Amino acid sequence: MKKKQKKKKRGRPRKKKHAGGRPTVITKSVLQKLESVFSIGGSDREACIYADIAMSTLYNYQIAKPEFVERKRDLKEKPILKARQEVVKGLSGNPEFSLKYLERKKKREFGKSLALTGAGGKDLVPEEKKKAIKTRLKDLLK
Numbered sequence: 339m340k341k342k343q344k345k346k347k348r349g350r351p352r353k354k355k356h357a358g359g360r361p362t363v364i365t366k367s368v369l370q371k372l373e374s375v376f377s378i379g380g381s382d383r384e385a386c387i388y389a390d391i392a393m394s395t396l397y398n399y400q401i402a403k404p405e406f407v408e409r410k411r412d413l414k415e416k417p418i419l420k421a422r423q424e425v426v427k428g429l430s431g432n433p434e435f436s437l438k439y440l441e442r443k444k445k446r447e448f449g450k451s452l453a454l455t456g457a458g459g460k461d462l463v464p465e466e467k468k469k470a471i472k473t474r475l476k477d478l479l480k
Contacts, residue, residue, distance in 0.1 A: 363391055364399045372396070376413035 368389045375385035386393050400407050429436045440448040 362399075363395050373409070373413055376410050377416050379414055379417040 368391060371389040372385045375388050380388075382393065382396060386396050400410075425439065429439060437448070441450065
């Protein structure tokens with residue numbers, strides 16, 4: 339016996355069904371606006387205001403696209419890197435600035451210490467002043 343072959347229907351192709359739900363607000367232009375704010379160190383709130391979207395929209399997008407969170411973190415670091423470059427450029431030919439930089443970056447080596455003892459372990463602050471400072475502090479803390 340021969341099997342019956344189904345006849346193929348000819349005619350117009352069927353339309354693809356819509357996935358449903360509301361279309362996303364996050365378009366390419368919105369993403370560009372968000373990224374431009376993040377690249378100058380802006381906050382999430384500032385970026386949402388500039389892109390004219392709700393904070394919840396951004397957070398929902400981040401849940402759906404976790405790779406965007408990493409991109410956002412990277413973009414927020416850009417101004418810090420640029421500032422570092424400018425600081426390093428400013429070091430050449432400026433010894434005072436170089437010393438300030440070292441005082442902050444290498445505190446143990448170049449920092450200004452508040453040692454209360456001088457050479458040979460001698461007290462720089464007399465005992466009477468120490469007592470007066472202690473009593474003032476106690477009064478302030480009451």
